Amino acid sequence: MANVNGMHAEAGIVDLERLSLSTGQAARVQATVALPAIELGGQEYEAAGGAADARLDVSRTTTGYALRLRYEAELMGPCVRCLEPARSELSVDAREVDQTGARDEELRSPYVSEGRLDLDRWANDAMVLGLPSQPLCRSDCAGLCAVCGQSLNDADPEEHRHGGGGDPRMAKLRDLNLE
Ligand SMILES: [Zn+2]
Ligand SMILES: [Zn+2]
Structure with missing residues (x-):
């Protein structure tokens, strides 16, 4: 539901005609x-x-109409490497042009119909386009260990090894097997 200051708007729809703009005029x-x-x-x-x-x-x-939509949002979801909660800043700056009555689809905005702008749908599509393709908890996230699944962000790489005798717990197990 869009809440538009001083304008009538329902379910995220902005009535562009109601702005009563003349050619060359603009409104925010x-x-x-x-x-x-x-x-x-x-x-x-x-x-x-x-x-x-x-x-x-x-x-x-x-x-x-020429339209420009801008908003900032904090995006939340799992880090693609370690699955811990990640937050990233999303900054949307999208533009649309709608030539009313144009037959060419290229000149029409898919979000404008009969002078009414589907602002919510545009904002959602713009969010999808603006998403980072690889959301990370931090840019140098080390991810999960491929062997045991533990997060390597908190692990000491010297201590966290499998095989090769690097892990003291594994060494202990091998000692036990020899007895
Ligand atoms: Zn991560
Ligand atoms: Zn491991």
């Missing part, structure tokens, strides 16, 4: 966009609070 709309969780690589990622405060700039062109 503040709106809260709903951001449901999305799936990436089998894991769920969501924006903190499930919503973001967005700025929508609407410019009336001779043939339609």
Whole structure:
């Protein structure tokens, strides 16, 4: 549900015609966009609070509208290497152009229909496009040990070894087997 200051808006829809802009005029709309969780690589990622405060700039062109959507969100979900909770900053800056009545699909925005902008759907698509392809808990995350699955971020690499006699616990086991 978009909450647009001074404007009528329902279910994330912004009525562009209601802005009553003449050619060359522009308006800024503040709106809260709903951001449901999305799936990436089998894991769920969501924006903190499930919503973001967005700025929508609407410019009336001779043939339609030029639109710019900006918002920041904190993205939460598992780190792709160690599966610990990870947070990353998401900064969205998306643009759309809609030439009202144009027959060419290229000139129409998929989010504008009969002068009404589906702001929530645009904001969601922009979030998917803006996602880091590999969300990490930190840029140098060491991931999980391929042998035992323990997180290597907290492990001392000198002590954490399998085979090769590096792990003192394994050495002890071998000693026991010899008796
Ligand atoms: Zn990690
Ligand atoms: Zn291990």
